[in-house]
Amino acid sequence: MARKYLIETFGCQMNVHDSERMAGLLEQAGYEATVDAADADVVVINTCSVRERAEDKLYTRLGELRLLAAEHGHNPIVVVAGCVAQQEGAALLKRSPGVADVIVGTQAIRRLPMMVEQAAAQRRAVINLDPFDDVTFPLGVTKRNDPLKAYVTIIEGCNEFCSFCVVPYTRGNERMRPKADILAEVREAASTGHREVQLLGQIVNHYAAPDDPSCDFSGLLEAVHDVDGIERIRFASPHPRHVSPRFLATMARLPKVCRHLHLPVQSGSTRVLEAMRRRYTRDSYLDLIAQIRESLPDVALSTDMIIGFPGETDADFDDTMTLTAAVQYHSMFSFKYSARPNTLADKRLADDVTEDEKTRRIVALQALQRDIQSGLNAALVGQTVDVLVDAASRRHDTELSGRTSTNVVVNLPGAAEWIGRTVPVRIERAGPHSVWGQMSELGTPGSAS
Numbered sequence: 221m222a223r224k225y226l227i228e229t230f231g232c233q234m235n236v237h238d239s240e241r242m243a244g245l246l247e248q249a250g251y252e253a254t255v256d257a258a259d260a261d262v263v264v265i266n267t268c269s270v271r272e273r274a275e276d277k278l279y280t281r282l283g284e285l286r287l288l289a290a291e292h293g294h295n296p297i298v299v300v301a302g303c304v305a306q307q308e309g310a311a312l313l314k315r316s317p318g319v320a321d322v323i324v325g326t327q328a329i330r331r332l333p334m335m336v337e338q339a340a341a342q343r344r345a346v347i348n349l350d351p352f353d354d355v356t357f358p359l360g361v362t363k364r365n366d367p368l369k370a371y372v373t374i375i376e377g378c379n380e381f382c383s384f385c386v387v388p389y390t391r392g393n394e395r396m397r398p399k400a401d402i403l404a405e406v407r408e409a410a411s412t413g414h415r416e417v418q419l420l421g422q423i424v425n426h427y428a429a430p431d432d433p434s435c436d437f438s439g440l441l442e443a444v445h446d447v448d449g450i451e452r453i454r455f456a457s458p459h460p461r462h463v464s465p466r467f468l469a470t471m472a473r474l475p476k477v478c479r480h481l482h483l484p485v486q487s488g489s490t491r492v493l494e495a496m497r498r499r500y501t502r503d504s505y506l507d508l509i510a511q512i513r514e515s516l517p518d519v520a521l522s523t524d525m526i527i528g529f530p531g532e533t534d535a536d537f538d539d540t541m542t543l544t545a546a547v548q549y550h551s552m553f554s555f556k557y558s559a560r561p562n563t564l565a566d567k568r569l570a571d572d573v574t575e576d577e578k579t580r581r582i583v584a585l586q587a588l589q590r591d592i593q594s595g596l597n598a599a600l601v602g603q604t605v606d607v608l609v610d611a612a613s614r615r616h617d618t619e620l621s622g623r624t625s626t627n628v629v630v631n632l633p634g635a636a637e638w639i640g641r642t643v644p645v646r647i648e649r650a651g652p653h654s655v656w657g658q659m660s661e662l663g664t665p666g667s668a669s
């Protein structure tokens with residue numbers, strides 16, 4: 221009987237994609253997927269350490285697996301992967317003794333099957349946190365979760381060293397993937413029915429092809445745009461200080477590039493941005509937003525915001541509120557600041573905004589953002605928009621859901637065979653997080669977006 225594996229993933233899209241790669245590697249080694257830890261021979265926990273709460277989830281889960289072993293005598297090989305594995309290494313074994321068998325760093329996942337075999341044979345922990353400069357990945361191995369949307373990594377690591385961020389320490393220096401390798405993966409995704417690609421990197425718009433000196437991120441978008449079968453191109457995330465007029469012009473020119481820009485701002489206060497080492501100011505960010513609106517009038521913007529960064533005053537927070545109101549983001553990920561190991565902010569700045577104050581501020585920001593989203597979504601009522609239908613609704617059997625090019629979630633009644641098609645939908649009702657509509661009588665499923 222085939223051995224079984226379960227992968228549990230916390231964190232960002234990069235982690236979700238690493239899990240797809242690990243799943244493919246394990247299947248290549250003869251394992252089959254299961255959804256039940258009690259049935260698994262290997263349990264991989266792919267961790268995130270960007271926020272303290274995400275990191276805590278690992279230790280809770282390791283405790284649950286320990287209980288499973290004690291109560292039912294079931295002892296799978298437990299693998300800790302991802303950013304906490306890279307950050308903690310052997311220290312993790314001290315904090316949670318006897319639970320993890322394999323600790324695989326963010327840059328060593330290709331060695332996962334071998335490490336699992338080694339741990340099973342030796343019954344002692346196997347650790348590999350080595351840097352791995354080769355950013356290629358064998359074609360056809362990744363086991364994609366989504367039949368329509370394919371993640372494709374273009375850059376690994378980051379050199380930016382924002383003072384709050386753990387990524388340069390857990391994912392290493394910025395390394396560009398060869399353009400030829402990226403295009404081969406995009407073509408392969410298209411050949412397996414994927415209609416949308418999402419290009420991934422910590423700063424995607426810093427891309428420079430190592431195998432083609434003339435190709436920057438705009439050039440890469442053009443090359444991906446030429447791949448037959450791909451209808452939509454998304455990317456995450458660009459950094460505000462690398463958004464150039466050429467990039468905006470390229471986006472405006474290429475119809476397959478979705479009209480959505482996730483542009484993390486992190487704070488509306490220049491003083492705080494400086495302490496965060498973001499290398500732009502409130503004013504330069506707002507100038508950039510004005511340029512974007514001019515080049516791409518139909519684009520939807522989203523962002524990340526950190527609340528309660530060390531030294532953030534009421535006035536700084538007001539700047540965040542007024543910037544949010546000025547930009548009118550379609551969506552926002554907002555988080556309370558927590559100090560992350562090794563970062564400059566952790567070493568040099570006191571986490572001096574109280575928990576109560578962080579809560580008060582984030583509640584106010586999220587209420588404002590909810591009102592903005594409600595207003596932007598309400599403005600869609602009466603319009604007909606193209607929706608790539610990507611799933612059946614989790615709540616209603618006869619309801620489907622999909623996304624507009626601007627990344628708005630649209631719910632609509634329809635048949636399961638519409639999944640994978642682009643349909644024109646007339647919007648009838650709107651909420652803060654999604655909208656509802658009906659397929660337009662004028663359209664037929666299958667029309668191009």
Ligand code: SF4
Pocket residue numbers: 378379380381382385386387388422423459
């Ligand atoms: S740009 Fe800043 S926040 Fe983004 S990954 Fe790099 S260091 Fe972290």
